[in-house]
Amino acid sequence: MPYFPSIADIRSAAETISQVASLTPLTQSIRLSERYGANIMLKREDLHQVRSYKIRGAFNKINSLTEKERQNGIVCASAGNHAQGVAFACNHLGIKGTIYMPSVTPKQKIEQTQMFGGDWVEVVLEGDTFDDSFKSSMNFCIENNKTFIHPFDDPKVIEGQGTVGLELLQQFNQPIDYIFAAVGGGGLVSGLIGVFKPLSPSTKIIGVEPEGAPSMKTSIEKGVNTELSAIDKFIDGAAVQKVGDLTFSICKDNLSDMVVVPEGKVCQTILDLYNRDAIVVEPAGALTIATLDSYAEEIKGKNVVCILSGSNNDITRTAEIKERALLFAKLKHYFIVRFPQRPGALKQFVAEILGPDDDITHFEYSKKSSRENAPAIVGIELKRPEDLRPLMDRMKANNFFGDYLNDKPDLFQYLI
Incomplete structure (x- = not known):
């Protein structure tokens, strides 16, 4: 028989880890509950001494x-x-x-x-x-x-992660309709399945992966555990090329859904949690909140638990997080601008080409040739996504437009 975590083993794991891990809080998010018309509860696994459920x-x-x-x-x-x-x-x-x-x-x-x-x-x-x-x-x-000591594909590890589920049933005295959990290798969701399938089978467990590393989703769709040839490493806590064989076997038949979230949306969620809720999470820790928009209709009036899996974020990544959030929101754009080599060209660009709310946030220019026009790489932040088309039209009408770089990943990667 294929391995499946037992309640007895998960309860034994709970006794073991009580030596080093306290019961993490389950708190209601008033902001998210009002936004989605649901009872959104946050399981604060980011508050362990090591700042993650691991x-x-x-x-x-x-x-x-x-x-x-x-x-x-x-x-x-x-x-x-x-x-x-x-x-x-x-x-x-x-x-x-x-x-x-x-x-x-x-x-x-x-x-x-x-x-x-x-x-x-x-x-x-x-x-x-x-x-x-x-x-x-x-x-x-x-x-x-x-x-x-495998990070996810080991029975003892899966059973240890499953103790999160036991705590949820202990802390919440109403039926839990949805649980959203981040998926890297699949240890956490496998442990949750081990608890909720026998004790609360009506609870829907939703796995959430980064769009750039959809290893579990790809494997489930193909029906076989599949190694991805390349992944986006930004959400490092959930970026694996291949999930575990044990976890895949458990998840493929028992997960209610397996979804992916764009990295840029995760970045905006990190900023929102920090600015609005004073909660610091790492990228993987924000996955479950970031996916709520795609479930907005289904979760109305429901009891929903989002597991905040970790808070090991490096403050030096803040600039990149903000940049990715702006790019996802279509508010940050990069161009090659061809400036006429004459005095006042830059002044004209600022005064006549930029809109009143547009802001130059990146500028690289070198006047090294005698040609009529010299290119510069210019990053522009907009206030509204719909301001992009008028900006490009003005650039083209006045012969400033060279190229739009957001749609050219081979070049764009050197800027971000």
Whole structure:
């Protein structure tokens, strides 16, 4: 029989993780509840000591090791949150660990991992994606006869993550109609399915992935666990090229829906949560809120839980988050502008071409040729999306227009 998490094992995991993890709050979002005409509850998994739910599965797995396995040490691969859970568990239990992380992991996550692990862990930066780190860590693990702590495709990890579901049933004394949960490798949603299928089968569990890394959605649609050839790594906590075999088996027949959200919409959600609710989340932590618009009609009048999976965000990413949000909202646009090589050309562009609410936010120009027109790369922020067409018309009418770069990804990637 294929593996399926049992209630007994998830309850046992809850006893285990009570050593290191407190009950996280379930709070109503008044803003979101009013916006969607529903009772929107936020499960604050971002408030763990390691600032994500990953402590649950990591500690449950590591605590289950034999004495010989503990002495040999453990290895894991992670984009950041699982690494911190493993590091914390290693320090707490006195077990040596080697933690592989992608070289592009935000500095904040690396430093937190080292802090939680102390002298018990070594951090190795390897590869550009989680999958790169995973392959390197597995080779190291086999060569050194250590135990691998998988971030999602392990029964003990899945059962640990499933304790989120037990807490929800304990905290909310009404039927839960919808649960929205982020999907990276699928450990969290698999654990939730293990709880709600037997105890609350009417609850719909919706998995949410980044649009740029739809590994679970692609696999479910194809009917086979599929490795993506390339992914967008921005939402690092949920960007994997292939989900787990165990988690795919559980999710393909039991998830109510598997949806994706554009990275730009996630960025705007991060900004809204910070500015309006004083909640700091990482990109993966905002996925569940970002998808509510696509369910607006279905959730009216319903009890809805959104799991905020983590808050390990690096403040140095704020500029990129804002940029992606503006691009998604169609308020930020990049052009090649051909300025006539005569005095006053830039002044004319500002005075006659830009609209009254338009703002230049990026400008690169070098006068290195004697040609009649010299190009500049110009980024312009608009107040309204509908201001774009009139702006382009004015540029063309006055011979300033060179090219529009937002629709040219090969060039655009060098700007963003």
